Amino acid sequence: MQLVLIQTIVKFKPSRLPNLSRCSWLNLSHNWEWLGLSGICIAALILFGLNLGETPLRDWDEGIVASVAREIWRSYENGNHWLYPTINGGQPYWNKPPLVHWLIACSYSWFGINEFSTRIVPAMLSALSVPLLYGIGKEIFTDSKAVVFSTLVYLTLLPVARHGRLAMLDGAIVCFLNLTVWCLLRSRRHLRNLLGVGLGLGLICLTKGIMMGLLLGAILILFLAWDCPRLLKNSWFWQAIIIGIIPVLLWYGLQYLRYGQAFLGISLGDQTFSRIWSSVNERQGAPWYYLLEILKYTFPWLLFLPGGILTAFTYRSSSWAKLALVWSGVYLVTISLMATKLPWYIFPIYPALSLLIGVNLAKIWHSGRRYPIIWSQILRLSKTETARTGVPQAIIFIILSLACYLASIWFGLVSSPPDYNLLLVLGIMALTLTIATVMLLRQSRQFIVTLFIGLYVALLLFFSGFHWVWELAEAYPVKPIAAMLKQATPSQQIIYTSYPYHRPSLNFYSDRVIIPTSHEELINYWQQEQSIYFLIEPSLSEQLHLEGRHVLGTVDHWQLITKKNCSTNCY
Incomplete structure (x- = not known):
C-alpha cells in the first residue's frame, strides 16, 4: 500500500514544489x-x-x-x-x-x-x-x-x-x-x-x-x-x-x-x-x-x-x-x-x-539528477523501467519508514498505557522517511533538506519526553528510595543492599553510601554490627532470619530495616 502511494505521488510534476536549492x-x-x-x-x-x-x-x-x-x-x-x-x-x-x-x-x-x-x-x-x-x-x-x-x-x-x-x-x-x-x-x-x-x-x-x-x-x-x-x-x-x-x-x-x-x-x-x-x-x-x-x-x-x-x-x-x-x-x-x-x-x-x-x-547535491558511483553499485541502478521508477533507490528508506509506522501504531494505539511521545517521534520519523523516499524516487536532491528538518524535529520531540535516558528502565527508580533513605537514616550513613550492582545515582540522590553485599555478608554484618542499615527485598529479611529487625520503610518492593536498638539510638 505504501509503495503504491509513493509511486502515485511520484507521478505528480514537482514544478510547484519550492526550490530549496535556492535557500x-x-x-x-x-x-x-x-x-x-x-x-x-x-x-x-x-x-x-x-x-x-x-x-x-x-x-x-x-x-x-x-x-x-x-x-x-x-x-x-x-x-x-x-x-x-x-x-x-x-x-x-x-x-x-x-x-x-x-x-x-x-x-x-x-x-x-x-x-x-x-x-x-x-x-x-x-x-x-x-x-x-x-x-x-x-x-x-x-x-x-x-x-x-x-x-x-x-x-x-x-x-x-x-x-x-x-x-x-x-x-x-x-x-x-x-x-x-x-x-x-x-x-x-x-x-x-x-x-x-x-x-x-x-x-x-x-x-x-x-x-x-x-x-x-x-x-x-x-x-x-x-x-x-x-x-x-x-x-x-x-x-x-x-x-x-x-x-x-x-x-x-x-x-x-x-x-x-x-x-x-x-x-x-x-x-x-x-x-x-x-x-x-x-x-x-x-x-x-x-x-x-x-x-x-x-x-x-x-x-x-x-x-x-x-x-x-x-x-x-x-x-x-x-x-x-x-x-x-x-x-x-x-x-x-x-x-x-x-x-x-x-x-x-x-x-x-x-x-x-x-x-x-x-x-550528491552538486551532481543534480546523477548519483555517485557508490549509489549505483549499492542500489544496482540500471536502465530498466524499475530503475526509472526509482524503487531500488529508496528501498532502505521504505523499510525504515514502514518500521517507524508500525512502531508508532504499537506505542500509540496498542500498548497500554499509550505512549504519545514515542507515537509523535516515530510518526515524524516515518513521515520524514516517506517524503525523503518520494524525493529519492524523483532523484531530487531536496531529500537531503527533508532529512535534516525531519531528524531535528524528531530529536526535539524525543528529548521533550523521558525515553532519551533509556538506561533508567534497566533497574528500579532511585528517587523514591533515596527519599526514604534520607528521611530514615543519618547523613553519609553506610547502607548495605542485596542489589548486586552499585547504583551511583542512588548514592547521589540519597547522599548516603549504598554498598552491594552478598547474602552471607549481610548475615555477618547483622550479627557483628550494632548500628546497621539494610536495603533489601521484604522476602529476603524473612529468608535470612534477621532477628530483632525494625522496618523503617518500604518503597517499590524495597525495604529499609535496622536493628530495634539502632532505630532509637542512631541519631
Missing part, C-alpha cells in the same frame, strides 16, 4: 555566513538544552560525576580541598581529572543541586562543539555545502545529541577536540593559533586523563606528518603543547604529593592504561563492538558514509581527506583493540564521520 543558508555568501552560523548555534543550544532537568540522572557516569561535583561544591569554604576531589563522604576520587566536575560545581553554586544544573555544563560544551565543527569545515572545504552538511549531520546524529546532553565527560572531550583541530588547521596560516592547540590538549587531559590526550594528540601529529610536516619542525608547536600540559602536570603532581604511589597506581594504572589490556567491570567485547555501535545509532546518515569514505580515498591528497581518514581510522582501530569496551568511547569519532558524510551529501 540562502545553503548558498552561504560572505554576507549570509554569520546568519547561517547563528542559526546553527541557536539550533544546537535548543537541542542540547531542552528538558535537561525533567529526567533523573542515570547510573555510573552521571551519578559519579554529580556526586564528585557536589563534594567539590561543599568544600569551597574549606580552602584548597577542591584540588583533591572526593566521593562518598571523603574517599579520594582518582578515576578522572576534575575539570568538568569543577564546572558542574560552579553550576551548583548558580542553580542549586538538581538535574538541570548537573547536565547544563556538559550539554553546553557539546553544543559548542557544533559551531567548532563548522569552523573545521571552513578550514578544509572550499564548498560551503560540505561545511553546512557536515555540521548538520553532526547535529542530528542521535548518539551525539543524546550523549552530549548527559552529565558525562565525553561531550566536553569532543568540544575540546574540535577546538584543538580547528586551531591546528588555522595554525597552518597563522602560528599564533598553535597556542589553542596546546590549550585544547591540556583541557582534554584535565577532563579524561593523560591517555586520552596522548591518543588524540598522536592522531593530530599523524595528520600533520602527512599533510603539513613543516609544523612538526617548528619550535612554537612544541612550546605550545608544553604550555598546555603544564596545568595537567601541576595537578597530577599535587595529587602525587598528597597521596603518593597509590594515586599513580589507580589513576594512571587501573583507571587508565590498564584498560588497554584488561577489561574494567567486565566491560569487554569483540573487536567489531564499535562498528556495531555505529551501525545501530547512525541511521539514516550511515547510508551515506560508504560514499564519503570512497570519496576521501579518491581525493586522499586533499587536507580534508587526510584529516577525516586519520581521525576516524586511527581512533576506531585504537579503541577497537582495547580490552575495555564502553559505548561512549566511540563519541570522538563522530565529527570525523560527519565530515565524510557531509562531503558525500555535497557531492
Whole structure:
C-alpha cells in the first residue's frame, strides 16, 4: 500500500514544489555566513538544552560525576580541598581529572543541586562543539555545502545529541577536540593559533586523563606528518603543547604529593592504561563492538558514509581527506583493540564521520539528477523501467519508514498505557522517511533538506519526553528510595543492599553510601554490627532470619530495616 502511494505521488510534476536549492543558508555568501552560523548555534543550544532537568540522572557516569561535583561544591569554604576531589563522604576520587566536575560545581553554586544544573555544563560544551565543527569545515572545504552538511549531520546524529546532553565527560572531550583541530588547521596560516592547540590538549587531559590526550594528540601529529610536516619542525608547536600540559602536570603532581604511589597506581594504572589490556567491570567485547555501535545509532546518515569514505580515498591528497581518514581510522582501530569496551568511547569519532558524510551529501547535491558511483553499485541502478521508477533507490528508506509506522501504531494505539511521545517521534520519523523516499524516487536532491528538518524535529520531540535516558528502565527508580533513605537514616550513613550492582545515582540522590553485599555478608554484618542499615527485598529479611529487625520503610518492593536498638539510638 505504501509503495503504491509513493509511486502515485511520484507521478505528480514537482514544478510547484519550492526550490530549496535556492535557500540562502545553503548558498552561504560572505554576507549570509554569520546568519547561517547563528542559526546553527541557536539550533544546537535548543537541542542540547531542552528538558535537561525533567529526567533523573542515570547510573555510573552521571551519578559519579554529580556526586564528585557536589563534594567539590561543599568544600569551597574549606580552602584548597577542591584540588583533591572526593566521593562518598571523603574517599579520594582518582578515576578522572576534575575539570568538568569543577564546572558542574560552579553550576551548583548558580542553580542549586538538581538535574538541570548537573547536565547544563556538559550539554553546553557539546553544543559548542557544533559551531567548532563548522569552523573545521571552513578550514578544509572550499564548498560551503560540505561545511553546512557536515555540521548538520553532526547535529542530528542521535548518539551525539543524546550523549552530549548527559552529565558525562565525553561531550566536553569532543568540544575540546574540535577546538584543538580547528586551531591546528588555522595554525597552518597563522602560528599564533598553535597556542589553542596546546590549550585544547591540556583541557582534554584535565577532563579524561593523560591517555586520552596522548591518543588524540598522536592522531593530530599523524595528520600533520602527512599533510603539513613543516609544523612538526617548528619550535612554537612544541612550546605550545608544553604550555598546555603544564596545568595537567601541576595537578597530577599535587595529587602525587598528597597521596603518593597509590594515586599513580589507580589513576594512571587501573583507571587508565590498564584498560588497554584488561577489561574494567567486565566491560569487554569483540573487536567489531564499535562498528556495531555505529551501525545501530547512525541511521539514516550511515547510508551515506560508504560514499564519503570512497570519496576521501579518491581525493586522499586533499587536507580534508587526510584529516577525516586519520581521525576516524586511527581512533576506531585504537579503541577497537582495547580490552575495555564502553559505548561512549566511540563519541570522538563522530565529527570525523560527519565530515565524510557531509562531503558525500555535497557531492550528491552538486551532481543534480546523477548519483555517485557508490549509489549505483549499492542500489544496482540500471536502465530498466524499475530503475526509472526509482524503487531500488529508496528501498532502505521504505523499510525504515514502514518500521517507524508500525512502531508508532504499537506505542500509540496498542500498548497500554499509550505512549504519545514515542507515537509523535516515530510518526515524524516515518513521515520524514516517506517524503525523503518520494524525493529519492524523483532523484531530487531536496531529500537531503527533508532529512535534516525531519531528524531535528524528531530529536526535539524525543528529548521533550523521558525515553532519551533509556538506561533508567534497566533497574528500579532511585528517587523514591533515596527519599526514604534520607528521611530514615543519618547523613553519609553506610547502607548495605542485596542489589548486586552499585547504583551511583542512588548514592547521589540519597547522599548516603549504598554498598552491594552478598547474602552471607549481610548475615555477618547483622550479627557483628550494632548500628546497621539494610536495603533489601521484604522476602529476603524473612529468608535470612534477621532477628530483632525494625522496618523503617518500604518503597517499590524495597525495604529499609535496622536493628530495634539502632532505630532509637542512631541519631
